[in-house]
Amino acid sequence: MALDRWIGLILLGIFAAYGYAAWFTMDGSLAPFMRRNPIWPSTFPKVLSVMGIIVGLIIVLGLEKSDKPREENPSVIVYRQLKEFKLGQAGLLLGLMVAYALLLRPAGFIIATVGFLVMGSVILGERRWITMIVVAGIATGVVWYLVQVVLGIFLRPLPAFMGV
Amino acid sequence: MLEGIMIGLQTAFSIQNLLMVIGGCLIGTFIGMLPGLGPMSIIAIMIPVAISLGDPSAALILLAGVYYGAIFGGSTSSILLNAPGVAGTVATSFDGYPMARDGKAGKALTIAAIASFCGGSIGAILLMIFAPMLSSVALLFHSAEYFALMVVGLSAIAAFAGTGQVAKAIMMTLLGLIMATVGEGALFNMPRFTMGLMDLQSGFAFITLAMAMFALPEALYLVMDPSRSKTGQSGDIKDLRITKDEAKSIAPVVGRQSLQGFFIGVLPGAGATIASFLGYAVERNIAPEKEKEQFGKGSIKGLAAPETANNAACTGSFVPLLTLGIPGSGTTAILLGALIALNVTPGPRLMVDDPQIFWAVIISMYIGNLVLLILNLPLIPYIAKILAVPRNFLIPFILFFTLMGAYIGQNNATELLLLVGFGICATILRFADYPLAPLLIGFILGGMLEDNFSRSMQLYDGISFIWERPMTLGLLVIACLLVILPSYRARRARARAAGVADGD
Numbered sequence: 001m002a003l004d005r006w007i008g009l010i011l012l013g014i015f016a017a018y019g020y021a022a023w024f025t026m027d028g029s030l031a032p033f034m035r036r037n038p039i040w041p042s043t044f045p046k047v048l049s050v051m052g053i054i055v056g057l058i059i060v061l062g063l064e065k066s067d068k069p070r071e072e073n074p075s076v077i078v079y080r081q082l083k084e085f086k087l088g089q090a091g092l093l094l095g096l097m098v099a100y101a102l103l104l105r106p107a108g109f110i111i112a113t114v115g116f117l118v119m120g121s122v123i124l125g126e127r128r129w130i131t132m133i134v135v136a137g138i139a140t141g142v143v144w145y146l147v148q149v150v151l152g153i154f155l156r157p158l159p160a161f162m163g164v
Numbered sequence: 165m166l167e168g169i170m171i172g173l174q175t176a177f178s179i180q181n182l183l184m185v186i187g188g189c190l191i192g193t194f195i196g197m198l199p200g201l202g203p204m205s206i207i208a209i210m211i212p213v214a215i216s217l218g219d220p221s222a223a224l225i226l227l228a229g230v231y232y233g234a235i236f237g238g239s240t241s242s243i244l245l246n247a248p249g250v251a252g253t254v255a256t257s258f259d260g261y262p263m264a265r266d267g268k269a270g271k272a273l274t275i276a277a278i279a280s281f282c283g284g285s286i287g288a289i290l291l292m293i294f295a296p297m298l299s300s301v302a303l304l305f306h307s308a309e310y311f312a313l314m315v316v317g318l319s320a321i322a323a324f325a326g327t328g329q330v331a332k333a334i335m336m337t338l339l340g341l342i343m344a345t346v347g348e349g350a351l352f353n354m355p356r357f358t359m360g361l362m363d364l365q366s367g368f369a370f371i372t373l374a375m376a377m378f379a380l381p382e383a384l385y386l387v388m389d390p391s392r393s394k395t396g397q398s399g400d401i402k403d404l405r406i407t408k409d410e411a412k413s414i415a416p417v418v419g420r421q422s423l424q425g426f427f428i429g430v431l432p433g434a435g436a437t438i439a440s441f442l443g444y445a446v447e448r449n450i451a452p453e454k455e456k457e458q459f460g461k462g463s464i465k466g467l468a469a470p471e472t473a474n475n476a477a478c479t480g481s482f483v484p485l486l487t488l489g490i491p492g493s494g495t496t497a498i499l500l501g502a503l504i505a506l507n508v509t510p511g512p513r514l515m516v517d518d519p520q521i522f523w524a525v526i527i528s529m530y531i532g533n534l535v536l537l538i539l540n541l542p543l544i545p546y547i548a549k550i551l552a553v554p555r556n557f558l559i560p561f562i563l564f565f566t567l568m569g570a571y572i573g574q575n576n577a578t579e580l581l582l583l584v585g586f587g588i589c590a591t592i593l594r595f596a597d598y599p600l601a602p603l604l605i606g607f608i609l610g611g612m613l614e615d616n617f618s619r620s621m622q623l624y625d626g627i628s629f630i631w632e633r634p635m636t637l638g639l640l641v642i643a644c645l646l647v648i649l650p651s652y653r654a655r656r657a658r659a660r661a662a663g664v665a666d667g668d
Contacts, residue, residue, distance in 0.1 A: 004597055018342055039617075039621040048338055055331055086388050086389075090384050093563060097567060098581065101580030101581050117561065126556035139561065
């Protein structure tokens with residue numbers, strides 16, 4: 001089965017779970033006076049879940065056929081090319097983004113951002129350390145100034161234990 | 165209308181807003197030139213900045229400037245590097261790149277800029293004529309019609325997704341709609357589908373989703389497939405002038421494509437990409453035999469046609485946004501999200517309640533086009549230097565800006581984790597050829613769709629509004645036809661083809 005149909009199956013599961021919540025669990029906590037309304041909080045989700053399950057089945061069963069195979073369409077990335085892709089780098093960068101999210105508050109904006117920009121370049125294969133640190137430092141300073149001073153949004157610049 | 169135009173002129177010509185247009189165009193051109201970053205990603209990144217301005221006119225003017233600039237920048241990278249950053253400028257590279265290879269890069273850029281300028285300006289005039297007309301009709305609509313109209317819009321977007329793609333596009337729209345139901349709705353005052361998580365109480369943030377759907381997958385693709393990020397020296401760009409004869413030969417093309425592009429842009433889901441390809445095809449078909457051979461080898465007509473059409477279509481796509489509050493493309497959907505965040509509800513009331521916003525946006529479209537022609541064109545040789553920035557530096561910065569965008573919008577680090585999670589899902593969905601724009605459009609329209617649906621249900625005490633209001637019924641029938649017709653026609657064509665094979 002092709003990847004798009006596997007994903008169709010996953011989406012079908014999501015809609016099934018959503019539909020279960022809408023049809024069977026949501027209405028339990030509804031106040032009695034609201035039950036007299038023609039529309040309940042679950043009405044719209046119920047409609048969506050039914051439509052989602054129908055469309056999901058169409059995708060999973062492959063009822064809608066494409067005119068030409070995906071491989072003939074040059075603008076589409078065929079997932080069989082995946083092996084040629086640099087998945088490792090992408091994964092590391094995503095990990096770095098997660099680390100940034102977790103460290104932004106405790107480590108402060110400046111350390112987290114300079115670290116992120118330098119490490120990002122290192123992951124991509126850059127080794128000019130001085131250039132990297134200088135570029136990252138200047139960019140961090142400029143962005144911090146713009147966000148904190150110009151836009152007026154608070155960004156803790158230094159680590160929490162330093163008190164700022 | 166004249167009064168409105170005067171208010172618009174007054175607002176658009178304030179120093180602050182002029183700076184916004186100029187700044188927006190420059191930023192848009194600058195980033196739009198980077199291969200792989202389309203207008204949607206750039207606008208998504210700029211939204212937090214626009215929202216923090218606080219003034220809806222200024223914000224919308226800035227974003228519209230960024231939009232124009234990004235499309236112009238995209239054309240530049242199509243011409244110079246044969247690396248279209250956006251689908252809408254793919255047709256530009258057909259003739260633009262051969263011209264650049266022949267050493268006529270400067271001329272190609274000028275033609276692109278003039279064609280864009282004319283397309284955008286004529287589009288803006290048409291917008292001034294048609295938007296108020298459509299607005300006055302739309303004022304007669306009730307919530308039932310609004311509900312039906314949104315369903316038509318969403319179906320049209322799915323229907324234009326192409327054969328074999330309709331089910332996937334509908335699936336993505338529905339996914340967007342169910343994501344919009346997460347959190348506490350205004351109508352019911354109770355949290356839904358939050359799974360008990362406090363962070364989901366207010367629903368998913370639109371900026372985070374926009375970044376995750378467009379900016380992050382683009383950046384990840386640049387990482388995974390280095391051949392996509394063709395950076396390098398663009399060579400010298402000189403001789404920006406075009407001759408009188410050349411101007412004369414592209415004039416009719418520009419005229420035709422401005423009109424055609426605009427009306428294609430008005431249709432939900434069609435947008436700049438279809439307009440540019442169709443414009444190119446039409447001009448090639450009606451060109452004299454001798455010129456036809458030149459198409460694809462550096463024809464100036466072949467360059468002017470898609471450039472005019474895609475700009476006119478961009479302007480056209482503002483018609484449903486400003487008059488009905490229904491975005492027809494991913495980009496206008498993002499703009500709609502930004503407007504809602506600024507407490508402005510686009511729709512027929514916009515012209516009545518906030519005429520200064522409505523007209524200022526239209527006037528600033530002219531100014532934006534003018535800025536692109538006068539300011540950006542001479543600067544292009546310098547702006548093109550950004551193409552020489554190594555990707556090892558570029559990509560971490562793009563990722564950092566997506567993170568910052570999501571963080572500034574919500575001031576919450578959990579949002580960043582959501583961004584990464586959604587970004588991974590979006591990348592996988594793109595691998596499997598699922599279109600992402602319908603998801604975002606569904607997400608943005610979801611709340612309004614449900615509100616209008618609920619209101620009609622309450623007024624009519626059930627679903628009888630569907631058959632008691634003829635216009636609603638008519639619109640819903642159109643929506644069904646839009647979805648069913650493409651598959652039906654494809655099936656019939658296949659059946660016929662199979663029949664022929666048997667007969668032979």
